[in-house]
Amino acid sequence: xxxxEVVTRARETGDYGELMSAVPYAALLGMRMRREDGRxxxxxxxxxxxxxxxMLPALHGGxxxxxxxxxxxxxxxxxxxxxxxxxTIDFSIDYLRSGRAxxxxxxxxxxxxxxxxxxxxxxxxxxxxDKPIAVARAHFLLT
Amino acid sequence: xxxxxxxxxxxPDQVRETxxxxxxxxxxxxxxxxxxxxxxxPGSATLRLPYRDALVxxxxxxxxxxxxxxxxxxxxxxxxxxxxxxxxxxxxxxxxRIDYMKPARPGxxxxxxxxxxxxTRQIAFVRALAYQDSPENPVASxxxxxxxxxxxHTTIFxxxxxx
Numbered sequence: 409x410x411x412x413e414v415v416t417r418a419r420e421t422g423d424y425g426e427l428m429s430a431v432p433y434a435a436l437l438g439m440r441m442r443r444e445d446g447r448x449x450x451x452x453x454x455x456x457x458x459x460x461x462x463m464l465p466a467l468h469g470g471x472x473x474x475x476x477x478x479x480x481x482x483x484x485x486x487x488x489x490x491x492x493x494x495x496t497i498d499f500s501i502d503y504l505r506s507g508r509a510x511x512x513x514x515x516x517x518x519x520x521x522x523x524x525x526x527x528x529x530x531x532x533x534x535x536x537x538d539k540p541i542a543v544a545r546a547h548f549l550l551t
Numbered sequence: 552x553x554x555x556x557x558x559x560x561x562x563p564d565q566v567r568e569t570x571x572x573x574x575x576x577x578x579x580x581x582x583x584x585x586x587x588x589x590x591x592x593p594g595s596a597t598l599r600l601p602y603r604d605a606l607v608x609x610x611x612x613x614x615x616x617x618x619x620x621x622x623x624x625x626x627x628x629x630x631x632x633x634x635x636x637x638x639x640x641x642x643x644x645x646x647x648r649i650d651y652m653k654p655a656r657p658g659x660x661x662x663x664x665x666x667x668x669x670x671t672r673q674i675a676f677v678r679a680l681a682y683q684d685s686p687e688n689p690v691a692s693x694x695x696x697x698x699x700x701x702x703x704h705t706t707i708f709x710x711x712x713x714x
Contacts, residue, residue, distance in 0.1 A: 411611050432607040433616035436583070459579040468580035469644045470625040474618020478608070493609045496617040500648040 415491040424448075427482065434478050437471060441482055448486055450479040452512040459509065467507030472532060476501065476514055476544045480528040483516035484548060494526065494548035501544040510534045512541065524551050554670070556637045557593040567591060570630070581626055584619060589662065594670075596630035598623060600661040613657035617649070617691075620681050623663045624649060624693045628677040631665035632697045635675060642675065643701035649693045659683045661690065673699050 608616025
């Protein structure tokens, strides 16, 4: 099934599970997303494969970054008319707390969507949304 | 920045061996992605990531996901910091910015090289490039900063290993 078909169906049914399994990297991380109260919530259930420091233990910084970048991409796919995969121009992440061996959550906001470029902000947390483990922002090329 | 007071400079063979055999295996996610050690010097490091279908971000064209490059660059940057330090220390990424110059070509290995260009008492600053054929033609470039002495927990490196 092409990405176009996956996205079209997800928009009709509101079930984004197939979009997650259609992207191998998102499936490797074990990422999920769902629509709740009109907004998209992204989840990264804890998995041993995503550990970066076995002593703490803590999630790999790259996992948190990859999860947030893909959340931003999915947010754009879900919000836009086009189903073309947005291309990341730049991605910037600030790590605020260590990502523990626990489930991680994220929400995105499309700060600006132009014809060619979109700007998306992402917040990620574990225990509570008041205590973000990382914030990120990215520019995406849409054409 | 020339780092002469590094653990690496004092015990080059032991540190290189440790990095080759222990560092990456002890980081489960690097193993998940298939990242391997290439080389390191005081204050710099190079890692390699072979192409795999499981790392694809766009199923329509087979291009690797940016998140994979984030993990590769975070790892190589942290490694460059480690190689710039005077002794064993835990570090934590404070921030990381990546610019994507072009998509990584499917089916080809990806490399990343990082240089720690400044180390202060508490912070280390790093530049990194991800590339396929040559660093002159990068897929992505990055700047990052790391907190030194981030945790009191011991690292996977024990002091007795190198002394």
